Amino acid sequence: MNKLNYATLEASKRLIDAGMAIMTDVVRIVFVDGSDKLFPSHFPINSANHPEVDTIYPAPSMAEVWRELPDIHNEYGITMMKYLGDTWCKYYDPHGFASTNPTDALIGLLIWVRNGGV
Numbered sequence: 734m735n736k737l738n739y740a741t742l743e744a745s746k747r748l749i750d751a752g753m754a755i756m757t758d759v760v761r762i763v764f765v766d767g768s769d770k771l772f773p774s775h776f777p778i779n780s781a782n783h784p785e786v787d788t789i790y791p792a793p794s795m796a797e798v799w800r801e802l803p804d805i806h807n808e809y810g811i812t813m814m815k816y817l818g819d820t821w822c823k824y825y826d827p828h829g830f831a832s833t834n835p836t837d838a839l840i841g842l843l844i845w846v847r848n849g850g851v
Contacts, residue, residue, distance in 0.1 A: 737834050737836070739759055739792040739793065740791075742769050742790065744836065744837040745792055746790060747844060748791070748793070748843075748844065749790060751844045751848070753847060754791065755791050755793045755801060758773065758774055758794065759772065759793075760772055760776070760791055761792040762786055762788075763789070765785055766785075793836065794836065795835055795836045798836060802839070802842070816831075819831040819833055819838070820834075820835035820838045822839050822841065830842045
């Protein structure tokens with residue numbers, strides 16, 4: 734499983750903190766020792782039947798985040814580019830979001846948009 738196709742733990746936490754629960758095919762399970770791992774969302778694991786599990790976060794893919802972005806009704810839309818190892822995502826605006834993980838860059842854009850950025 735390519736980890737760059739899914740949100741990092743930090744980006745998943747930012748989505749939850751922003752009040753955005755996205756239905757995902759994959760979840761990131763954080764264990765009590767602080768480690769984390771990606772699992773299919775239908776995997777039958779939770780803290781009740783596995784005491785080593787601390788928290789479970791949705792781990793959206795790029796496609797799942799893209800689907801949550803609103804349609805833009807202007808001539809610019811969304812710009813996404815790769816520059817010096819980072820993926821930059823933005824609306825036609827000087828404010829953009831960059832990350833080495835392209836899914837995290839899209840999540841930054843989604844949170845900004847949903848909080849009234851456009």
